[in-house]
Amino acid sequence: MGSKRSCLFSLFTCVLICVTLWSHLSSGVFAASYRRPNIVLILTDDLDIAIGGLNPLKKTKKLIGDAGISFTNAFVASPLCCPSRASILTGKYPHNHHVINNTIEGNCSSKAWQKSEEAHTFPAILKNHGYQTFFAGKYLNQYGHSDAGGMEHVPPGWSYWVGLEKNSKYYNYTLSVDGKPQIHGADYSKDYLTDVLANMSLDFLMYKSNYQPFFMMVSTPAPHSPWTAAPQYQNSYNDTKAPRDPNFNVHGKDKHWLIRQAKTPMTNSSIQFLDNAFRNRWRTLLSVDDLVEKIVKRLDVRGELDNTYVFFTSDNGYHTGQFSLPLDKRQLYEFDIRVPLMVRGPNIKPNQTNELLVANVDLGPTILDIAGYDVNRTQMDGMSFLPIMEGQMNSSSWRTDILVEYEGEGRNVTDPSCPLLGPGVSECFPDCVCEDSYNNTYACVRTVAPSEDLQYCEFDDNEVFVEVYNVTADPFQLTNIAKTIDQEVLEKMNHRLMMLQSCAAQSCRTPGVYDPSYKFDPRQMFTSHSWRLSRLRQKMK
Numbered sequence: 001m002g003s004k005r006s007c008l009f010s011l012f013t014c015v016l017i018c019v020t021l022w023s024h025l026s027s028g029v030f031a032a033s034y035r036r037p038n039i040v041l042i043l044t045d046d047l048d049i050a051i052g053g054l055n056p057l058k059k060t061k062k063l064i065g066d067a068g069i070s071f072t073n074a075f076v077a078s079p080l081c082c083p084s085r086a087s088i089l090t091g092k093y094p095h096n097h098h099v100i101n102n103t104i105e106g107n108c109s110s111k112a113w114q115k116s117e118e119a120h121t122f123p124a125i126l127k128n129h130g131y132q133t134f135f136a137g138k139y140l141n142q143y144g145h146s147d148a149g150g151m152e153h154v155p156p157g158w159s160y161w162v163g164l165e166k167n168s169k170y171y172n173y174t175l176s177v178d179g180k181p182q183i184h185g186a187d188y189s190k191d192y193l194t195d196v197l198a199n200m201s202l203d204f205l206m207y208k209s210n211y212q213p214f215f216m217m218v219s220t221p222a223p224h225s226p227w228t229a230a231p232q233y234q235n236s237y238n239d240t241k242a243p244r245d246p247n248f249n250v251h252g253k254d255k256h257w258l259i260r261q262a263k264t265p266m267t268n269s270s271i272q273f274l275d276n277a278f279r280n281r282w283r284t285l286l287s288v289d290d291l292v293e294k295i296v297k298r299l300d301v302r303g304e305l306d307n308t309y310v311f312f313t314s315d316n317g318y319h320t321g322q323f324s325l326p327l328d329k330r331q332l333y334e335f336d337i338r339v340p341l342m343v344r345g346p347n348i349k350p351n352q353t354n355e356l357l358v359a360n361v362d363l364g365p366t367i368l369d370i371a372g373y374d375v376n377r378t379q380m381d382g383m384s385f386l387p388i389m390e391g392q393m394n395s396s397s398w399r400t401d402i403l404v405e406y407e408g409e410g411r412n413v414t415d416p417s418c419p420l421l422g423p424g425v426s427e428c429f430p431d432c433v434c435e436d437s438y439n440n441t442y443a444c445v446r447t448v449a450p451s452e453d454l455q456y457c458e459f460d461d462n463e464v465f466v467e468v469y470n471v472t473a474d475p476f477q478l479t480n481i482a483k484t485i486d487q488e489v490l491e492k493m494n495h496r497l498m499m500l501q502s503c504a505a506q507s508c509r510t511p512g513v514y515d516p517s518y519k520f521d522p523r524q525m526f527t528s529h530s531w532r533l534s535r536l537r538q539k540m541k
Contacts (some may be wrong), residue, residue: 036130036213037346038308039367040295043088043217044288045081045138045168045224046281047314049074050335051243051322053223056236056285060292061342064312068344069352069389073448076316076360078406079329079336081167081224082108082141084315084360089121091364091380093403096504100407102141102167109140109148114155120379122364123215124157129373132212134204136162136197137219144176151176162200168221169193170228170284188231193221194284195230198291205298215367220291222284223318229283236286242278242320247333247476252323254480256465258408258440259331261421262324262433270431274320274327281318309345309370311363328427328435330406332444332457332467333477337404345370347390356395357448358385359402361508381508400449401512403500404457410438445497449514456493468493489513492520 047053054061077087078094086092086099086108097117100106107113118124127133135158144151144165151174154161165174170193171186184191201218208214229236242248249266252259292312299305316329317336329336341358344350361382365375369384387393410424418425418432427435444457453472459465466482468490474481482490492513500508511518 035307036372037370038213038299038304039126039131039215039370040299040308040310041215041217041363041367042288042292042295042310042312043085043137043219044285044312044314045219045221046316046318046329047223047285047340048317048319048335048338049314049340050317050338051245051320053281053285053314053318054340056282057289057292059289060312063292063296064310064344065342067350068310068342068348069354071341071343071358071385072353072355073357074313074339074341074359075337075357075402075404075446076314076339077402077404079316079331079404080406081315082106083406085140086113086117088315088360088363089123090117091122091361091378091382092117093361093381093500093503093508094405094407095501096379096381099140101409103409104142104145104147106407106409109142109145111148113140114149114153119156121155121157122368122378122380123217124155125368125373125378126215126371127157127159129371130212131371132159132208132214133157134160134162134201134208134214134216135219136200136204136217137193138164138168138221138224139219141167144174151181152179154179160204162197164193164219164221168224170221170226192230192287194287194291198294201291201295202298205295205302205304213371215371218291218295220288222288223281225277227277227280227284229280230287233283233286237279237282240279240282241275245322245476247322247478249321249324250478255323255467256440256442256459256461258434258437259323259325263431264324266321266324266326267431270326270429271321277327278320307346309343309348309367311341311343311367313341313360313363314339315360324433325435326429326433330408330427330436330440332404332406332442332455334455334471334475337444337446343389345389349391352389354388355448356385356388356393356398357400357402357446358388361402376506379505381503381505383509395450396516399509399512400515401445401447401496401500403497403503403508404444404446405501406440406442408438408440409436410440443497443501445493445500445512447512447514449512452514454493454514456490456497458494458497466490495520 076084078084082102083094083099086097090097098107102108104110123133161178163176175182251264319335365380365382365384366386369386409426414423424438425434439461441460442457447454455469457467467480468482469477496513
């Protein structure tokens, strides 16, 4: 009898403990550890903000921007797909992740990248930190290349993997589904890539585990070329043209030689071509708008939206006719380096607009911070902007500058159709206007502070060509003030640029020139770079 009573008492105690624990969990006592937030990152390809790229994305702005925060000073570390995507994944500037262009030789998805960086990306950290992770879409431009492991290679850190072979397409492409090739054709109902990615994302949300938080990254082809719109959107924006801003179809007379070689005014056929491309870009974005709506609505229906952060951004900006350059990215100007960034999520109040300076190297640290992982345990160059989104960051304690780096590409041989240009150029159009060259290699300090909105850039060429813009007074960057700006400011910016170009991790987050705690000592100039400053002084005389 006593044994029975003891058994019953033990059973009752066990049940009581379970019920008590469950009530505590459901009432939120352990909610922070029990229900870590989910995270969704939607990454578009070549989506600008400076020339109206967000205009077609009305549902996206309503469901993410209006429901959360929009950053008006969001920039990329490099205005080209693969280096920028590597910065997003690693939280590092290009000089630290060593991806310099879109080629295997430039370390894009190369074996060297896989060996040195890929295992340390923020998704890999999230997976090891208890998150289930899902990727769908364009990864890095050379993913799937035979010299990069082919389609069998699944980057570490992904529980579920749907990777596009190489660069953006809309039809007739191959996906690696957990390392197995899935070939798609040209049937809209089955193959249009933006819709395929949307459907695969919805499937993941349906069949994932409900006992782990998740991270989902959806990387769309739009609005990258070849700008193939879904059938229902092919006649949208028929009267739309590329914006005729003050820097449209004008000569960049005081800029780097690559900009000066553009023909001004552009021919009517060139303008017609870029207007048509502009319309098609917007048409492809309507399917992205649908994708965003489907994902947000599915999260809502599943009761997961309130516990999910949703990020929306791009890998770089774009230009269509600015300074008479037809179509591309790669340049140091606002239209190529500034991108949209909108975020909604727990503790983010709606209808916020924020002007503090953020960069794509900050995405990884921010997402890890959301997941409860100490970013200081990583070697990331960026910093978490989660306190900004939650209204806990004083603007005076946030950074005032970031680094932008780009290494130009050029062929060793002369283009037969443009013999006068000589070797070293690339991305040339039929009228021999080229968008890139081997010495289109530059680094910039982009400063956003209460007192200054400034861009300082140096080219790695024989001239040590310098471009400086007061973006407050000259938002379209029409006038290079390098020869008229105060000499002391020039020297400080030169020093700051060298600091950032040699930074790593914490040293990338030191005070900028217009930060109140900045200290400038010319005696601390790097001796290995002293030739640059002497050349700079000679040039400015």
